[in-house]
Structures are given as C-alpha cells and as structure tokens.
Amino acid sequence: MISVQNLCKYFKKDAIRALDGISVDIRQGDVIAAIGPSGSGKSTFLRSLNLLEMPTSGSILFHGVDITQKKVNIDQLRQKMGMVFQHFNLFPHRTILQNMTLAPEKVLRMPREMATEKALQLLRRVGLEDRADAYPIQLSGGQKQRVAIVRALMMEPEVMLFDEPTSALDPEMVGEVLDVMKELAHTGMTMVVVTHEMGFAREVGNRVLFLDQGKLVEEGTPEQIFGAPKNPRLQEFLAKVL
Numbered sequence: 001m002i003s004v005q006n007l008c009k010y011f012k013k014d015a016i017r018a019l020d021g022i023s024v025d026i027r028q029g030d031v032i033a034a035i036g037p038s039g040s041g042k043s044t045f046l047r048s049l050n051l052l053e054m055p056t057s058g059s060i061l062f063h064g065v066d067i068t069q070k071k072v073n074i075d076q077l078r079q080k081m082g083m084v085f086q087h088f089n090l091f092p093h094r095t096i097l098q099n100m101t102l103a104p105e106k107v108l109r110m111p112r113e114m115a116t117e118k119a120l121q122l123l124r125r126v127g128l129e130d131r132a133d134a135y136p137i138q139l140s141g142g143q144k145q146r147v148a149i150v151r152a153l154m155m156e157p158e159v160m161l162f163d164e165p166t167s168a169l170d171p172e173m174v175g176e177v178l179d180v181m182k183e184l185a186h187t188g189m190t191m192v193v194v195t196h197e198m199g200f201a202r203e204v205g206n207r208v209l210f211l212d213q214g215k216l217v218e219e220g221t222p223e224q225i226f227g228a229p230k231n232p233r234l235q236e237f238l239a240k241v242l
C-alpha cells in the first residue's frame with residue numbers, strides 16, 4: 001500500500017537529520033508499531049506519510065503513486081490517511097457530534113443526516129453515544145482520544161496513523177484507548193502506531209520498526225524485536241523501557 005524509499009527529512013539547513021534514509025513497505029492490514037528513543041524521528045516519519053512534513057528527499061509511493069510529487073492533491077491524500085495525535089486536537093467550541101460531522105459534511109459533502117447517523121454509530125462503537133452533545137472539555141482524556149479515533153474513521157481512511165495516542169493520558173485511561181485501537185486492528189485496518197506501549201506493540205503489531213537517530217535500525221516481527229533483538233542500540237533501548 002505504501003512504499004517508503006530512502007526517505008530523508010532535514011531541518012535547520014540540514015543540521016538536523018530527523019530522517020536519514022528510511023525505507024519500508026507497508027502492506028494492507030499491517031499493524032506497524034514504530035518505537036525508538038525520543039528524537040529518533042518517529043513523529044517526523046509519521047507526519048511525512050501524510051505530508052504534514054514535506055520530505056527533503058526520497059519518495060513515498062501510495063498505491064504506486066509518488067505522493068511527494070507536486071501535482072498530488074494533499075487534501076485527498078489526507079482523507080485516505082486518518083491521523084490521531086497525542087493531544088487529541090478536537091475542536092473545543094464544537095460538540096462531539098459536530099467534531100465528528102464537520103469534515104465529512106464539508107469535504108465529502110455528506111448530507112447532515114447521514115453524517116449524524118454515521119457519527120452516532122461510531123460513537124456507540126466506542127461507548128460514547130450518550131456524549132454526542134457534550135463539548136470536548138467535558139470529557140476525560142481517554143474519552144477525548146476515543147472520539148479523536150472515531151472522528152478520523154468518519155472519513156473512511158485506508159490507513160490510520162497514530163502518534164503516541166496514549167502518552168498524554170492518565171494511566172487509568174490508557175487501556176480504554178488501546179482497546180479501541182486493538183479492536184480497530186482486528187477489523188483489518190492498516191495502522192502505523194508510534195508508541196511507548198511495548199505491550200501493545202508486542203500483542204497487536206505484526207511488525208515493529210525501531211528508529212534511532214533518523215535511521216531504521218532494526219525491523220521485524222514482535223517476536224524478533226522483543227525476543228531476539230540484534231542491534232545493540234535496540235537492546236539498550238529495550239533494557240530501559242521493558
């Protein structure tokens with residue numbers, strides 16, 4: 001589905017090599033966990049996939065089309081790639097329902113009734129149907145993140161990108177968000193998840209990427225990465241986080 005080829009992203013006139021030649025293929029139905037120390041390039045990698053960052057060099061083929069080329073319609077691309085951030089990014093002055101229906105109505109020209117029905121269905125799926133008319137501030141962090149996930153699903157994306165979706169949550173709310181993500185993975189959704197939740201990476205991911213200093217240092221199944229890590233930097237990282 002997505003083929004990343006020798007992707008580089010430099011900042012500060014090339015002084016910072018956030019991504020330094022990353023190549024990876026993402027297949028339909030993959031649930032990829034991206035792990036690595038802070039500053040290793042995980043967010044930049046994820047943000048490059050839907051062009052929130054424009055790569056310095058390299059290419060990203062999405063269904064065979066290089067999306068780093070100028071003629072690509074970025075809005076259309078982003079519809080196909082849902083993104084969930086650490087800090088939810090819900091619109092504070094809109095109700096949960098309005099947060100859900102805004103983009104489908106505006107971008108997909110979905111009739112309001114249809115958008116509302118779809119939103120309520122998705123909210124039901126994450127146990128939040130009764131909060132449709134609440135405002136984000138009235139929800140817990142875990143609830144907000146569940147809304148952010150189903151809001152992204154409103155656009156029927158082909159792939160979902162998650163950037164540390166549980167890092168800003170109180171510990172008791174991490175599980176409810178991971179459960180929603182786990183359920184989503186079981187529906188066959190293609191997912192790329194930047195996470196510090198090694199349990200999730202191990203149980204739900206089918207592949208794990210370890211990034212360090214902008215490089216994809218090691219890649220493998222959870223069994224390989226957690227059971228028999230080869231690279232010393234991965235071994236060191238795991239010794240700290242496990």
Ligand code: ADP
Nearest residue numbers: 011012016018037038039040041042043044045
């Ligand atoms: P991670 O998500 O793994 O913590 P990031 O992708 O956020 O890492 O960052 C990788 C490197 O790129 C870091 O050194 C970071 O400081 C740098 N970086 C990220 N975004 C920018 C930016 N907009 N401007 C300058 N440097 C950046």
Ligand code: MG
Nearest residue numbers: 042043044164
């Ligand atoms: Mg990050």
